[in-house]
Amino acid sequence: MEANGKVSWMQHRLKTACLFLRPVQESDIPAIQKAASAFAVADAMISIPHPYPEDEAQRFVETQRELMSKKQSLTFSMIETEKKAFTGLISLRDFEPEHQTAELSFWVAPNAQGRGYMTEALPSVLDLAFKHLELNRIYAYHMLRNVPSGRVLEKCGLRPEGPKHGVKCGKFEDVLLRAVLREEWSKISEQLISRVRERYAVELGGS
Numbered sequence: 001m002e003a004n005g006k007v008s009w010m011q012h013r014l015k016t017a018c019l020f021l022r023p024v025q026e027s028d029i030p031a032i033q034k035a036a037s038a039f040a041v042a043d044a045m046i047s048i049p050h051p052y053p054e055d056e057a058q059r060f061v062e063t064q065r066e067l068m069s070k071k072q073s074l075t076f077s078m079i080e081t082e083k084k085a086f087t088g089l090i091s092l093r094d095f096e097p098e099h100q101t102a103e104l105s106f107w108v109a110p111n112a113q114g115r116g117y118m119t120e121a122l123p124s125v126l127d128l129a130f131k132h133l134e135l136n137r138i139y140a141y142h143m144l145r146n147v148p149s150g151r152v153l154e155k156c157g158l159r160p161e162g163p164k165h166g167v168k169c170g171k172f173e174d175v176l177l178r179a180v181l182r183e184e185w186s187k188i189s190e191q192l193i194s195r196v197r198e199r200y201a202v203e204l205g206g207s
């Protein structure tokens with residue numbers, strides 16, 4: 001609990017059919033180090049270096065927890081409920097309170113990709129963001145060659161805003177910027193959330 005009586009962002013919890021999402025914590029470091037070191041994750045992520053330096057996961061987690069304490073970023077670890085296994089990360093970062101925007105970034109561990117986890121988890125994070133974090137626009141970049149990422153974002157209502165160039169390993173990549181506004185989300189969220197409604201739950205921290 002914070003001095004002003006509000007609960008911190010570190011206490012946000014989300015539950016979907018097969019997943020439990022909670023803010024990233026120190027115990028996730030070994031799983032993050034292993035998964036982010038894999039080419040299957042790093043290749044499509046401009047923010048993840050490859051090779052992934054030793055201790056990079058520790059630095060990442062410490063930075064995220066610091067940013068979360070200042071409400072500048074919110075990074076969830078996705079935990080597969082049954083096996084209690086770490087399956088990936090979803091971040092809302094670069095919060096701009098003035099414009100009520102944040103950037104979405106995410107990845108799934110190689111052995112858990114293609115099982116529908118991100119399709120299941122993202123709507124719960126978007127719903128939290130629009131309904132409880134005072135955000136009005138959420139955007140994400142994905143490489144054009146990254147078909148699964150584009151597909152997940154498209155299914156969650158993030159429409160293309162325009163092509164960009166990003167640099168990955170010293171080379172230019174064609175990147176697509178996508179975004180969704182709160183008013184757009186309100187029209188599609190019912191349908192997206194209803195799929196996991198029976199086991200969808202939010203335990204809120206402060207806004």
Ligand SMILES: CC(C)(COP(=O)(O)OP(=O)(O)OC[C@H]1O[C@@H](n2cnc3c(N)ncnc32)[C@H](O)[C@@H]1OP(=O)(O)O)[C@@H](O)C(=O)NCCC(=O)NCCS
Nearest residue numbers: 044106107108113114115116117118119142147148149151
């Ligand atoms: C992109 C990523 C997050 C998707 O997560 P996921 O849990 O594997 O995705 P899902 O299983 O929910 O599937 C997403 C969709 O992409 C489709 N898809 C998956 N692999 C595909 C492929 N190789 N080619 C075409 N479509 C593919 C799936 O069929 C599904 O679409 P559908 O529901 O219409 O069938 C995950 O693959 C990943 O972490 N990749 C590496 C890091 C990354 O790209 N992060 C995002 C950077 S912007």
